[in-house]
Amino acid sequence: MNRSASIKDVANHASVAVGTVSNVLNYPDRVSQRTKERVLRAINELGFVRNDAARQLRAGHSRTIGLIVLDVGNPFFTSVVRAAEDAAALQGSAVLLGDSGHNASRESNYIDLFQEQRVQGLLISPVGDVTDRLDQLRERGVPTVLVDRLADESKYSSVSVDDDAGGYLAARHLLDTGRRRLAFVGGPASIRQVADRLQGAQRAVQEEPDATLEVLDSDGQTVLAGRSVGNMLVERGLADLPDGIFCANDLLALGVMQSLTMTHRLRIPEDIALIGYDDIDFAVSAVVPLSSIRQPTEALGRTAIELLAEELDSNTPKHRAVIFTPELVVRQSTAPAKGSFAG
Amino acid sequence: MNRSASIKDVANHASVAVGTVSNVLNYPDRVSQRTKERVLRAINELGFVRNDAARQLRAGHSRTIGLIVLDVGNPFFTSVVRAAEDAAALQGSAVLLGDSGHNASRESNYIDLFQEQRVQGLLISPVGDVTDRLDQLRERGVPTVLVDRLADESKYSSVSVDDDAGGYLAARHLLDTGRRRLAFVGGPASIRQVADRLQGAQRAVQEEPDATLEVLDSDGQTVLAGRSVGNMLVERGLADLPDGIFCANDLLALGVMQSLTMTHRLRIPEDIALIGYDDIDFAVSAVVPLSSIRQPTEALGRTAIELLAEELDSNTPKHRAVIFTPELVVRQSTAPAKGSFAG
DNA sequence: CCCAAACTTTGAATCGTTTCATTGTTACGA
DNA sequence: TCGTAACAATGAAACGATTCAAAGTTTGGG
Numbered sequence: 001m002n003r004s005a006s007i008k009d010v011a012n013h014a015s016v017a018v019g020t021v022s023n024v025l026n027y028p029d030r031v032s033q034r035t036k037e038r039v040l041r042a043i044n045e046l047g048f049v050r051n052d053a054a055r056q057l058r059a060g061h062s063r064t065i066g067l068i069v070l071d072v073g074n075p076f077f078t079s080v081v082r083a084a085e086d087a088a089a090l091q092g093s094a095v096l097l098g099d100s101g102h103n104a105s106r107e108s109n110y111i112d113l114f115q116e117q118r119v120q121g122l123l124i125s126p127v128g129d130v131t132d133r134l135d136q137l138r139e140r141g142v143p144t145v146l147v148d149r150l151a152d153e154s155k156y157s158s159v160s161v162d163d164d165a166g167g168y169l170a171a172r173h174l175l176d177t178g179r180r181r182l183a184f185v186g187g188p189a190s191i192r193q194v195a196d197r198l199q200g201a202q203r204a205v206q207e208e209p210d211a212t213l214e215v216l217d218s219d220g221q222t223v224l225a226g227r228s229v230g231n232m233l234v235e236r237g238l239a240d241l242p243d244g245i246f247c248a249n250d251l252l253a254l255g256v257m258q259s260l261t262m263t264h265r266l267r268i269p270e271d272i273a274l275i276g277y278d279d280i281d282f283a284v285s286a287v288v289p290l291s292s293i294r295q296p297t298e299a300l301g302r303t304a305i306e307l308l309a310e311e312l313d314s315n316t317p318k319h320r321a322v323i324f325t326p327e328l329v330v331r332q333s334t335a336p337a338k339g340s341f342a343g
Numbered sequence: 344m345n346r347s348a349s350i351k352d353v354a355n356h357a358s359v360a361v362g363t364v365s366n367v368l369n370y371p372d373r374v375s376q377r378t379k380e381r382v383l384r385a386i387n388e389l390g391f392v393r394n395d396a397a398r399q400l401r402a403g404h405s406r407t408i409g410l411i412v413l414d415v416g417n418p419f420f421t422s423v424v425r426a427a428e429d430a431a432a433l434q435g436s437a438v439l440l441g442d443s444g445h446n447a448s449r450e451s452n453y454i455d456l457f458q459e460q461r462v463q464g465l466l467i468s469p470v471g472d473v474t475d476r477l478d479q480l481r482e483r484g485v486p487t488v489l490v491d492r493l494a495d496e497s498k499y500s501s502v503s504v505d506d507d508a509g510g511y512l513a514a515r516h517l518l519d520t521g522r523r524r525l526a527f528v529g530g531p532a533s534i535r536q537v538a539d540r541l542q543g544a545q546r547a548v549q550e551e552p553d554a555t556l557e558v559l560d561s562d563g564q565t566v567l568a569g570r571s572v573g574n575m576l577v578e579r580g581l582a583d584l585p586d587g588i589f590c591a592n593d594l595l596a597l598g599v600m601q602s603l604t605m606t607h608r609l610r611i612p613e614d615i616a617l618i619g620y621d622d623i624d625f626a627v628s629a630v631v632p633l634s635s636i637r638q639p640t641e642a643l644g645r646t647a648i649e650l651l652a653e654e655l656d657s658n659t660p661k662h663r664a665v666i667f668t669p670e671l672v673v674r675q676s677t678a679p680a681k682g683s684f685a686g
Numbered sequence: 687c688c689c690a691a692a693c694t695t696t697g698a699a700t701c702g703t704t705t706c707a708t709t710g711t712t713a714c715g716a
Numbered sequence: 717t718c719g720t721a722a723c724a725a726t727g728a729a730a731c732g733a734t735t736c737a738a739a740g741t742t743t744g745g746g
Binding site for chain 4: 016017018019020023030031032035054056057058059060
């Protein structure tokens with residue numbers, strides 16, 4: 001329960017001034033070898049650890065960056081977080097992580113907390129309408145970078161992924177491997193991501209005169225929802241089946257796969273090709289390894305930190321919106337139908 | 344880029360003393376209604392936000408708790424973290440989260456960081472041998488609670504889950520539903536959790552004179568590892584199959600399920616019953632919904648915070664080791680074999 | 687109208703670090 | 717030996733909040 005040693009204790013113990021101890025810690029070159037050794041010995045003997053609160057107070061700001069995500073349990077964000085932490089560590093900052101859980105009031109609490117902590121900047125995947133709060137922060141010199149959301153470049157920097165391009169990639173791949181009767185399976189079209197992926201897919205299909213794209217609405221984005229879409233498809237009649245299915249996420253795709261292969265004895269990829277989105281861990285270990293679209297989550301996290309650093313360095317209020325293109329991951333579930341390879 | 348308002352600015356703006364502003368914030372009852380209103384108006388007009396570094400410096404400690412986990416991507420820890428955050432919020436503390444990623448040096452960095460932040464206490468799932476560091480922290484009045492690891496009660500409090508009991512539960516359930524030729528599938532026996540779960544299973548099997556338990560080593564704890572164990576089993580001969588399989592985690596179980604049902608056309612639960620461990624999200628949406636053992640992660644997180652609070656309140660160095668018992672979750676994969684229900 | 691008790695308000699001191707103008711020391715060429 | 721440039725060390729001031737003894741004000745009984 002002893003109060004821990006302060007820089008003053010170290011100074012006394014080493015018979016030097018406090019300023020010298022501070023110099024040993026921050027500008028070792030300004031201090032003579034002899035003195036440095038004496039001070040370091042004292043630090044060790046007393047087990048001195050810097051008090052960050054005092055540093056911060058003096059500096060006027062912390063060396064932390066706030067990061068608020070929608071759901072830490074979601075592998076997409078987990079990966080973004082990890083990349084952001086690593087990138088921040090490289091430039092000597094730590095990341096304070098907040099999980100809003102899609103809840104506007106939790107989000108608001110975290111903004112309050114981070115503001116009290118005087119974070120250098122904020123990365124956020126917003127839930128509610130926080131533009132007022134963010135504007136206010138910006139006025140006080142706390143820049144914000146939006147994550148996984150495209151922002152008005154005149155106001156914020158942002159990093160996001162081009163879902164339209166992802167949708168195009170997926171559909172184009174089905175077409176390239178010889179499929180022509182495509183289906184898109186996606187949750188409520190009101191979700192921007194879903195709508196964009198569909199739009200990209202439509203763009204690809206329009207490039208092939210003989211190709212069609214049917215849209216199947218799913219009830220959510222879960223394995224179970226995918227399974228019921230699969231069942232519905234088969235019950236409708238085998239003659240009427242698509243030969244390539246693109247699901248708006250991997251969980252849906254896994255559900256469709258379960259339904260088609262287990263319950264209905266269809267073969268993937270021979271009878272129907274299947275591709276998902278997100279490339280979750282389970283995609284590779286599905287019964288038939290699932291092709292998917294991988295989002296560059298590491299690049300998102302890293303770039304978000306870099307954009308923030310740019311804003312901190314320059315004093316001109318210049319923002320950038322960086323948009324990443326996702327990547328096609330080919331696995332067995334979309335292997336070419338024999339003899340009809342169009343590549 | 345304006346320096347943000349300080350309590351002194353607020354005091355000037357409201358024409359009161361700084362102490363009064365502080366009282367408005369911390370002891371509103373001590374201040375008259377009129378003054379309070381004036382101060383609150385000033386706070387609003389200036390957009391004043393408390394500087395936490397200054398509070399902390401004065402208080403001598405922060406209102407944060409450090410939490411270091413082995414892997415935030417692991418749903419087990421994600422859930423523990425969330426529960427800990429909620430419990431901490433209730434008592435007015437925030438949680439600083441660190442992900443060691445099973446890496447001793449990252450772990451050590453986080454301990455350093457948290458020490459500089461003067462966290463009130465530390466919750467940790469240790470990777471390396473950190474007992475020296477933790478002892479040192481304790482001497483300085485920073486208590487530690489070990490998470491998911493049983494600790495010497497004379498030194499630390501801890502929260503953990505009884506894996507032996509979990510293994511017993513799983514095996515007992517297979518026996519109760521009429522199975523007698525059991526198999527245990529588990530990664531390297533050097534992992535404590537695996538060894539304990541096996542031991543519990545053996546205990547259950549010994550209660551039934553006519554039951555046997557065979558141990559199958561798996562190469563890791565993944566879906567793929569499970570699949571190859573499944574293949575191996577079948578190739579060995581159908582006559583020689585177990586009628587109940589207990590896997591040391593759900594991923595293994597899902598792999599075994601894939602192998603048995605897809606590749607070898609065996610029926611679960613009719614031909615073989617299957618139970619996993621951890622109750623991950625995927626267990627419920629497997630082709631055959633998977634029975635499993637659920638660990639009380641919320642209770643772990645909440646209790647860890649409570650134990651820490653106990654240590655902070657009392658000044659006597661009294662520790663407690665709380666051990667939770669996991670819970671059986673019955674799904675279709677272990678439905679009773681017809682006519683042989685032993686219940 | 688006075689006095690004491692209860693209630694408000696004040697502002698200097700404090701927490702631990704960094705900064706920086708000042709002072710002290712050393713080395714070396716003239 | 718002196719002067720000065722380069723290098724080292726010093727310690728008071730500042731950061732912003734909280735605390736608390738002291739001073740100021742109000743209230744109500746006598």
